[in-house]
Amino acid sequence: MEQTLTDRKAFYHILSRKITTLILVVSFFPMLLTTGILVYRFNLTYTDKIQAHISEVVQKHSQNIDTFLSERLGNIRYTALHFDSMQQAPKIFLQQHLAILKSEYGDVFTDLGLINKKGVQFAYEGPFKLENADYSKAQWYLKAIDKPFFISDVFAGLRGHPHFIIAVKVTSNGSDYILRSTINFGAFNSLVENIHIGKTGLAFLVNSKGELQTQTKVGINESIIASMLDRSCYKDNETVFAKKKDASGNKFICVTAMLNNIDWIMVFRQDLNDAFSDLWKTQFLTLVIFILGCIAILSVAFTLPRSIVKLISSADKKSEVMNKQVVESGKLATIGELAAGIAHEINNPVAIMVEEAGWIGDLLEEEDLKECENLDEFTRALVQINTQGKRCKEITHKLLSFARKTDSTINDVQVNEVITEMVSLTAKMARYNNVIIETNLNEGIPYIRISPSELQQVVLNLINNGIDVMEKTGGIIKIKTKVSAIEKNNLVISMEDNGPGIAKDNLNRIFDPFFTTKAVGKGTGLGLSICYGIIEKMGGKIDVHSQVGVGTKFRIWIPFQDEILEKTDNE
Amino acid sequence: MTRNSKGKNVINVLLVDDEKGYVNVLANRMSKRSINATKAFSGTEAIQILRKNDFDVVVLDLKMEDMDGIEVLKIMKKMAPELPVIFLTGHGSQEAAREGISFGAFDYLTKPCELSELIEKIKEAYQCQVTG
Numbered sequence: 152m153e154q155t156l157t158d159r160k161a162f163y164h165i166l167s168r169k170i171t172t173l174i175l176v177v178s179f180f181p182m183l184l185t186t187g188i189l190v191y192r193f194n195l196t197y198t199d200k201i202q203a204h205i206s207e208v209v210q211k212h213s214q215n216i217d218t219f220l221s222e223r224l225g226n227i228r229y230t231a232l233h234f235d236s237m238q239q240a241p242k243i244f245l246q247q248h249l250a251i252l253k254s255e256y257g258d259v260f261t262d263l264g265l266i267n268k269k270g271v272q273f274a275y276e277g278p279f280k281l282e283n284a285d286y287s288k289a290q291w292y293l294k295a296i297d298k299p300f301f302i303s304d305v306f307a308g309l310r311g312h313p314h315f316i317i318a319v320k321v322t323s324n325g326s327d328y329i330l331r332s333t334i335n336f337g338a339f340n341s342l343v344e345n346i347h348i349g350k351t352g353l354a355f356l357v358n359s360k361g362e363l364q365t366q367t368k369v370g371i372n373e374s375i376i377a378s379m380l381d382r383s384c385y386k387d388n389e390t391v392f393a394k395k396k397d398a399s400g401n402k403f404i405c406v407t408a409m410l411n412n413i414d415w416i417m418v419f420r421q422d423l424n425d426a427f428s429d430l431w432k433t434q435f436l437t438l439v440i441f442i443l444g445c446i447a448i449l450s451v452a453f454t455l456p457r458s459i460v461k462l463i464s465s466a467d468k469k470s471e472v473m474n475k476q477v478v479e480s481g482k483l484a485t486i487g488e489l490a491a492g493i494a495h496e497i498n499n500p501v502a503i504m505v506e507e508a509g510w511i512g513d514l515l516e517e518e519d520l521k522e523c524e525n526l527d528e529f530t531r532a533l534v535q536i537n538t539q540g541k542r543c544k545e546i547t548h549k550l551l552s553f554a555r556k557t558d559s560t561i562n563d564v565q566v567n568e569v570i571t572e573m574v575s576l577t578a579k580m581a582r583y584n585n586v587i588i589e590t591n592l593n594e595g596i597p598y599i600r601i602s603p604s605e606l607q608q609v610v611l612n613l614i615n616n617g618i619d620v621m622e623k624t625g626g627i628i629k630i631k632t633k634v635s636a637i638e639k640n641n642l643v644i645s646m647e648d649n650g651p652g653i654a655k656d657n658l659n660r661i662f663d664p665f666f667t668t669k670a671v672g673k674g675t676g677l678g679l680s681i682c683y684g685i686i687e688k689m690g691g692k693i694d695v696h697s698q699v700g701v702g703t704k705f706r707i708w709i710p711f712q713d714e715i716l717e718k719t720d721n722e
Numbered sequence: 723m724t725r726n727s728k729g730k731n732v733i734n735v736l737l738v739d740d741e742k743g744y745v746n747v748l749a750n751r752m753s754k755r756s757i758n759a760t761k762a763f764s765g766t767e768a769i770q771i772l773r774k775n776d777f778d779v780v781v782l783d784l785k786m787e788d789m790d791g792i793e794v795l796k797i798m799k800k801m802a803p804e805l806p807v808i809f810l811t812g813h814g815s816q817e818a819a820r821e822g823i824s825f826g827a828f829d830y831l832t833k834p835c836e837l838s839e840l841i842e843k844i845k846e847a848y849q850c851q852v853t854g
Binding site for chain 1: 743785
């Protein structure tokens with residue numbers, strides 16, 4: 152039995168482990184797969200989107216700057232077309248046209264100047280005193296002199312603050328001049344400066360040498376610029392997206408685009424964490440949800456199997472009890488059949504013995520045995536044979552009643568009445584043994600459809616047992632009836648005594664036929680097994696709780712028939 | 723009813739049981755109590771005896787080797803419908819005894835029974851037969 156218990160515990164343990172493993176596998180595998188695929192796909196898509204968005208912004212601004220430069224160049228070239236040194240004094244020409252340009256484009260054009268072949272600005276119109284300024288050695292001049300037009304890099308020059316120049320070659324009356332205009336750096340710079348994405352996103356322009364062509368609010372490390380200028384990868388009208396790391400280890404994204412009109416590169420830089428902050432947030436949220444999911448799965452995987460196994464084990468226990476009851480019923484049925492056979496076989500010889508004894512008695516009466524010494528002994532022996540014969544009859548009749556349940560005619564029975572009857576029947580015996588029988592019979596218990604004589608037998612048996620065990624000490628028997636609070640369709644009869652109680656070892660056997668703790672000759676050991684059989688036949692159950700030295704409690708449940716309940720309700 | 727040698731009225735009873743020892747001792751004891759018992763040790767024998775003789779009461783065992791008590795009762799009732807039959811059963815089976823009553827038996831007693839009780843029952847049956 153102990154081995155079976157250990158086996159079963161091991162089985163439940165394995166079962167619980169299997170369920171846990173199964174839950175973990177079927178939950179974790181799809182969750183990991185789904186989360187992994189989703190995160191991967193989302194990352195990919197989101198990165199693509201960010202890349203596309205920034206590239207588009209950079210490209211659009213590059214085009215804007217290109218357009219700005221083309222238009223300004225166009226303005227100056229158009230102005231140059233109107234220059235004729237014979238018709239108009241250069242100074243007046245410059246005054247008129249600067250005024251026109253300023254009225255059209257505001258402060259974009261700072262000044263206009265005409266430079267002769269020697270590099271001397273012979274005419275100038277603007278806020279600075281640059282008349283006769285010598286540009287013959289200026290970088291821009293040297294580059295512009297051979298080209299029909301030229302846009303310079305940004306430089307400080309003679310005036311000492313950043314600006315750049317648009318220079319156009321003009322030919323008038325056989326002489327070549329250069330018409331130059333300074334573009335307001337502030338107006339140009341705002342075109343680039345206005346590109347803001349996120350907290351750290353900033354844009355700037357660099358020339359072919361890697362010199363900054365715009366001002367930035369944040370200082371730009373030259374080495375950063377240098378690292379960006381891998382010119383081989385630039386193509387016209389295309390943006391290049393790259394992830395880089397600066398000297399201090401900060402990761403950033405770098406989007407670059409080449410301008411068309413000038414050898415400048417538009418650079419956009421943003422910290423990686425800033426550019427992808429939404430992605431990180433989403434990933435963090437996903438991670439949190441994933442971890443919560445894992446915790447939920449783990450808790451279910453470890454608690455659910457336990458409760459399932461608990462249920463299974465309780466179901467197993469119930470079925471074991473039921474199996475035992477089935478075996479018990481089978482045992483009772485077999486014993487019943489056996490008992491009937493034995494009773495019949497014994498009744499006949501006992502009847503003959505008793506009658507033969509009676510016959511001796513009859514004959515002794517006819518004999519003159521007044522002087523016989525042993526007459527009294529003869530008579531006593533005959534009485535004893537008769538008495539013991541009756542005892543045999545009592546035993547065989549109990550056996551038969553156990554087998555056949557005597558009178559099983561079914562009627563509507565009021566349980567309280569039967570109990571009251573039986574209590575009054577045993578009252579005398581109880582009083583004699585110093586036992587008090589208290590009843591607490593719940594009123595309004597519906598009629599129940601059972602055999603009254605069988606119920607009498609059960610009640611009588613239990614009361615008699617109670618009185619028997621308290622024969623020496625006296626005590627109290629409490630009988631209660633009620634409708635079961637849990638199983639509403641059941642009547643409960645409980646019978647409690649404060650006798651010596653039943654030892655644990657005996658408790659399991661008290662419903663076994665022929666099991667008795669009473670002195671030899673006092674009990675047949677059939678009473679409780681008969682009760683058990685009767686209650687079981689009624690579809691009810693009987694149980695016993697006992698504690699040595701405290702007392703014993705029997706409880707009987709008998710199911711009502713539904714129609715009886717209704718009948719009583721209607722009444 | 724007949725009179726015995728002492729001039730007392732005796733009731734003629736047919737005792738049917740396959741337990742010979744029981745029938746013998748019962749017959750002896752009855753004879754001391756103004757009952758003239760004729761012994762039959764099987765159902766067949768009982769029917770044969772009944773064909774030739776009249777009885778006031780029959781005491782019949784319920785289970786016998788050759789014939790079932792109920793079968794014997796049915797035949798007896800055909801032969802002498804008024805004849806009261808008391809079943810004596812060692813089986814204690816009240817169902818079978820009740821079945822016997824439904825086929826016309828007077829009553830039943832279970833073995834072992836007090837002789838006084840049996841005689842009382844026989845007298846009762848006889849009275850019923852006489853008055854009924």
